[in-house]
Amino acid sequence: MITSAPASRLLAGPPLTGEAESFDAHRARLGPMPPTYGNGDLITTLESSGLLGRGGAGFPVGRKWRAMAGRATGRAVIVANGAEGEPPSFKDRTLMANRPHLVLDGAALAAEAVDADEIVLYIGEEHLEAVAAMRRAMRERRADIRRPMRLVEAPIGYVAGEASAAVHAINTGDARPMTTPPRMSQVGVGGHPTLVQNVESLAAAALIARFGDDWYRSAGRLATRGTALITVTGPIREPGVREIELGTPLGEVIEAAGGTRGDISAVVLGGYFGTWTHLDESWDLPLDPDSMHAEGLTFGCGIVGALGAGSCGVSAPAEIMGFMARESAGQCGPCVYGLGAIAEAARRIAHGAGKDADIDNLHRWVAQVPGRGACHHPDGAIQLMVSAMHTFGDEFAYHVRTGRCSMTRARLGDGQS
């Protein structure tokens, strides 16, 4: 039996048709913007709500705002990050396209809470409905949000949503990450301290500002409170974006999405920076960041990506690694050469042309590359690879030993390598 009562918060309201809720409808449904919070009251409320950032890293939102509010002097900028360059993820664009005013509420409240002068909406240029909805919403809010607001389209690319890449793109049009320090919180957009916050996090903050921390904490089944948007993909009957109460077991999420189409062998959780697990082992796994971390798994940006039982557990991560290697911004050697070499070795193994040395090299490179780049792109990609080698390790060895895949039962290497 599915209990979904407390789970509809961010996506409450009219059906998600892709038609943006108007400002009038938004105000009629949720009431006006909450009264101005003075002296960091909202920040205190956010801290006690336990809201975690939803861009992938899961950093506490209240703590991030507190640090920005405590800066010594000067101007500051809020960046609402809706780049969403993660290919299987649709949650941010769905939120922006359908509930743009919730995102704007959150950005305006953030600006108020940390005393920022400007709001920049940074949205993936390929997310056409989201861009259109946010542009229209911005026009509707010129009167009540008195700070300058502008929309900057994020170029297509996995790393374009990384915080320093976002600031770089807004400043110069070049969406490649920058070396830190200095941190974005000190020297960001226009050289000013900048708070880069994912759009779902801002929308959640806007609800907490209205209904309070106790209300927020009333959802959630385990340590991490509240709800989150997730994207369910793969051979699932009703794939797509859903809002779940944090801590909902994986199996319940899959059943709520209509169940599987055929058998599922494994699931990738958290996205292309994420982790793999066998579905039978993780059916009861609570989608709670703390519990997942304890199991070596990641909530990340809320991807639940199913792998059909007839699919190859080496090919799937090898393809993702190939994508991640191509998506490198090309600035840092260990990422360019390391991810490239890892992707190539994984591809050879997937195609039945792998040697024992490929497996040895994979183990060496995944230990050697992380932490050696301007951003965490290589670290995230390698986390996914390490997890694939852990989950499908026998299959990697079987491919090399036999030139066959035991999952698809295919003989490999017929002109594919």
Next chain:
Amino acid sequence: MARAEKRLRVDWIKCDGYGTCGDMLPELIDLDEWRYPIIAPGTVPGGLIGDALRAVDCCPMKALILEKVPPPRS
């Protein structure tokens, strides 16, 4: 009070894999197969500070940095 501890850091965007640092300071810097540095974790021992400074000076890309260990972030 003891002198502040120093550590080595690489500006990965500047680094082009010349590998000069690894050749000059093998005690603390290993090189991968593409000649990009792998820095030993931890601080630079006092006896190697001079060698570390020379490696910093000789980096053709000015990508190697010897810096004070910052206080822990809250």
